[in-house]
Amino acid sequence: MAVDVPLAHLDRPFDYLVPAELDALAVPGARVRVRFAGKLADGYLLARAEESDHTGRLAYLERITSAEPVLAPEIATLARAVADRHAGTLVDVLRLAIPPRHARVEGETPADPAPAPARPGTQPWERYPRGHAFLDALHTGRPARAVWQALPGEDWPRRLAEVAATVAAAGRGAVLVVPDHRDLERVHAACVDLVGEQGAVALAAGLGPAERYRRWLAVRRGAVRIVVGTRAAAFAPVADLGLVVIWDDGDDLHAEPRAPYPHARDVLVQRAHATGAAFLLGAFARTAEAQLLVDSGWAHEIVAPRDTVRAAAPRVTAIGEDDRQLARDPAARAARLPSVAFEAARAALTADAPVLVQVPRRGYVPALACASCRAAARCRHCAGPLALGGAGSDHAPRPASCRWCGATEAAFRCGTCGSRRLRAVVVGAGRTAEELGRAFPGVAVRTSGGNEVLARVPAGPALVVATPGAEPLAEGCYGAALLLDGWALLARADLRAAEEALRRWLTAAALVRPAGEGGRVVVVAESALTPVQALIRWDPVWHAVGELAGRTELGFPPAVRMAAVDGSPNALADLLDNLRLPPSAEILGPVPLGAPAPDGTAERERALVRVPRSDGRALAAALAEAQAVRTARKESDHVRVSLDPLQIL
CATH class of the missing domain: 3.30.70 (Alpha-Beta Plaits)
Known part of the structure; x- marks a missing residue:
């Protein structure tokens, strides 16, 4: 019995007697209520046995909350392994793995199992030398493990749907884990297109408790073979699991914020190892953890030849951020764009293609500093950071205000040097959109980020200002991408700053048409920096090898x-x-x-x-x-x- 008690020293199974009247309902995996330390507590029945090793007196089960066997033996084993790896407790992991019960849903008539789909073709994977062999291994049930480097412009949701359908065609199940709901919708739609509505299910917290539990039960009862979801789907109880997939493992949304804080990639690696299922990690970038899987021999890499990469990638140019480049064109200076970036945007707009502008932060001017001594501008009331929120309804500029307490700072005075002048440290998406609107009059400007994230933008000339991770898809691809304020990503005091900057750049640049069709990417950062060179060459593998070597030398994870x-x-x-x-x-x-x-x-x-x-x-x-x-x-x-x-x- 796993009793839901949040105390580390009680993280072990307990034995209870089963009353005769509950014998038929007390099946392994059922939810139960037991008396523990004089109080009623929830729990899961792990197994039944004829005898107990406990020498003391055993208590009886109080009742069976639900006879539905929600805790599959494989998931119980996986949860124990995850808890042991992360110094956590079993019940903490089970809270992540099993959704709350919805009694009415349990009483509904179970759905019939979906028929096995036809095996999809392998032609799209022919661009990758090992792609065909990997799909053949999946169809024959071999535990193939791979790290896939997706080509720029790749229809990766369709590729993931193809590998899942290949496994489902052989009568086995697949789990696909993606970072957020936008990716979830795309991958689920691609899976439905191949296997039908009944063959794939999307698991997401936004579904509501009843619908989420309904879909989860369909998976537990074996009615659905393909599961697509965010990080909690890594524990989905798919019957006869044949494949686990994670897309873009560098996205921090894959890291669980609740104890014991497992990463979806680590959960899937453990699950593949324990069950013998195949494993696929795909992304445009590559993390040091993914590189370690390759270097250790646990997984093989699926990478396209260099000439194929060059044909698919846009042309990338790196431009420094000094004032001499900004001064070449007055309009470019007003929009904070170097002349090369301004010309690339103008060429794409002339060709009736949208232009993507990636800005590291949302807001208007989210960080201010003293214009004289460069000290961070702080609120006099709570010492919080000062920011600008844009113009008011009367189009007059607003004074600086505190991002913590909201107090207005109309008469700023630097506590270090006494200056009253402020300067922008980072310019947000709102201010950037405003400046671009003045620099490109007559061109539509759209923003995507925060609470207003666009899914798609139509073809035609437009400027799309987006924060990292909120870049919408463009019909016919973007004609150019401008990656601004690269220093804001690279200068963060973070072990993964360079890796994360490259991941965000590659994700945005992958939405741009190839260089042969006029696609341009301009990154505002020094070209000599390693992540910038990796972007210019479109070689994330080279960057990951160096990143892992550096961490090994310094003694940092994952080394x-x-x-x-x-x-x-x-x-x-x-x-x-x-x-x-x-x-x-x-x-x-x-x-x-x-x-x-x-x-x-x-x-x-x-x-x-x-x-x-x-x-x-x-x-x-x-x-x-x-x-x-x-x-x-x-x-x-x-x-x-x-x-x-x-x-x-």
């Missing part, structure tokens, strides 16, 4: 396993003192997180613990044991433990 431990100074010191780490472990820190408390002490601190990958299990076990000691002692201060986090700085 090692690293845990980030956050908590108050006393709680963190207590946990570190009780850690029984392997001899290879190294503790870095603790260091303060954020600003200090009014008394000068750190409110929260972070320590990093790293070990070689071979000792990763020992590290997770040591952290889980230390957390169990703290919960057994009923410590009130919470300590957050995250293994292999996306952000460690």
Whole structure:
């Protein structure tokens, strides 16, 4: 019995007696109610046995909440493996894997299993030398594992639907995990086009509890072979699983924000390894983690030849950000565009094609600084960052205001040098759209980002200003893409800054038509930088190899396993003192997180613990044991433990 008790020292199965009247309903995987420490608690029945090893007195099940076996044995094993890998508890993982019950839905008549579809053709995969062999392996049930480098302009939702349909045609199931709802809609539509409405199901939180549970039950009962969803779909209980797929594993939406913070890629890797299912990781970019899968031999790469890449890619130009380039054209200077970028946009618009303008941040002017000393502009009330929100209804400029408390700062005065002048540190999408409208009069300007994300834009001349990840598809592809303020992406104090910048650039540039059709990409960043060179050459593999080599030399993930431990100074010191780490472990820190408390002490601190990958299990076990000691002692201060986090700085 897995009892839903959020205490680390109680993370183990418990034995209960089954009353005679509940014998027929108490099936493995059912939801139950039991009495635990004098209180009723929910749980899952893991297995039935004739005898128990427990020597004390056993309590009886109180009732069967639902006889529906929602916890499949494979998912129970996977949840235990994920919990052990991330120093978490089984019930925390089960909350991620199993949706809440909806009683009315359980009483509905089950749907009939969808018929096996016909195997799709392999011609679109012929551009990749190993593509045909991979599809053949999927159809014959072999556990092929691959990292796929999608070509620029590739119809990747259709390609993922083809690999899923290939597996379904052989009578097996497939799980496809994508970052967000826009990708989900595209991939699901492509799957439905190949296998029909009954053959594929989309799982998303936005469906509502009843519809989501209805679709999830259809998968659990074996009525659907193909599941498309966001990160929670990695646990989808597909019968006879033959393939797991993840698209764009570098997107931070794949990282679960709830304990024990697993990444969908790691969940799928563990699932493929445990079940013998095939594995496919696809993206326009490549992460260091994906490169490690290739270098270790666990997966093979599917990459197109260089001449095929060059034929499909747009022409990429890198332009520095100094004032001499901006001064060549007065209109270009007004729009913050170097002359080359301005000319590329003008050529695309003349050819009746839309132009994509990628801006790192949304808003108008989301960050301000002193114009004299460049110190960050802060609110006098709460020390929050000051920003500009654009012009008001009367078209008059608004004064700066605080992004934290909202207070207006009409009379700014720098606390460092006393200057009253402000300058923009980063210009947001709103201000960029306004400037482009003045620089290109008569051309429609559309924005996409924040709460207003466009799915598609029609063909024809238009300027589309989008934040990273919110780039809409363009009918007939974009004629050009302008990637502005590259320094804002590359200058972040983050281990993955270069990797993430390249991923965002490649994702946007992949929407542009090939160079042979006039497609241009202009990135405003220094051409000598490694990620910029990788974009110019369209060689994310080269960048990933160098990124992984650098992290190996410095001892950062994924070359090692690293845990980030956050908590108050006393709680963190207590946990570190009780850690029984392997001899290879190294503790870095603790260091303060954020600003200090009014008394000068750190409110929260972070320590990093790293070990070689071979000792990763020992590290997770040591952290889980230390957390169990703290919960057994009923410590009130919470300590957050995250293994292999996306952000460690």
